[in-house]
Amino acid sequence: MSASAAAADEHYTSTGLNNRKMVFWAFLGSECMFFGTLISTYLIYKNHSLNGPYAHDVLNIPLTSFSAFVLLMSSLTMVLALASVQRDNVRGAKIWLASTAGLGCIFIGNQIYEFTHFVTHEGLTLQKNMFGASFFVLTGFHGAHVTGGVIWLTTLLVMAFKGKLSSKNSLDVEIAGLYWHFVDIVWIAIFTLVYLIQ
């Protein structure tokens, strides 16, 4: 797509900035506050359980380290997908978008395994104690965000297979990428504050 055609698609804004991207950054700012409240709730309540199991009894560091690595690699594949779209490399975009969605699915699979193990083997449920309640709410909301991201990436992948993804609408991929990277940075915080600092 030529620069003039791309410029023609861009409408005037008083700030000179793309309004979709502007509102999305504002949304991500609000998401920081959302996860900030959940993280602070966890940090306050995790040591106020009257009965076990406690964090150090159940948290599986090797598994979550692998999940952290998977999510970091998914951020890499996401930026490679964006770079491919911007260069009109649709085949590359399909590969990297599918890789990102696949890595997201691996992360969700790990979380499902972790939650199931906690409930069935460790006896840790949402109602069991303060640690369980705050842990499941925090990591559950993050998992829901990852799930939403995978669905979003899948719709982009469908667009790519239908031939509707090109440099003309690379902003669609860039905004999806912003969301995905945000989910990654939230996990960076959760991995440290919940799993490593017990």
Next chain:
Amino acid sequence: MSDAAHPTTHGEHPTEPAHAHPGASEYLRIAAILTVITAIEVAVFYIPAMAQFLVPVLLVLSAIKFVLVVMFYMHLKFDHPTFTWLFVLGLTIAGAIIISLMLLFDAMVRFHQVHPSA
């Protein structure tokens, strides 16, 4: 990638200049750094001698990872500063919420320890 080639992907008006996003090699280098930092974090967790420094070391390492992702993968280093301010505003409020709530609840717990009947 020049601004002329992709005038809309930076979220800026076509008439405004925008900086180029990094290439694949830069992205791979960042990914390698992130992986190494994650490995160090996990290693630090398992080394008993690091126990007394665990919290500050882990907080610094995770902050470095956070900043690297935001600057290079989310392109805030290359995008218009307004986007950075929007994000930093939310992040600052989130940080203030965490610190305030922890101090508040810590004070409440201390109060009940001193005045158990209250």
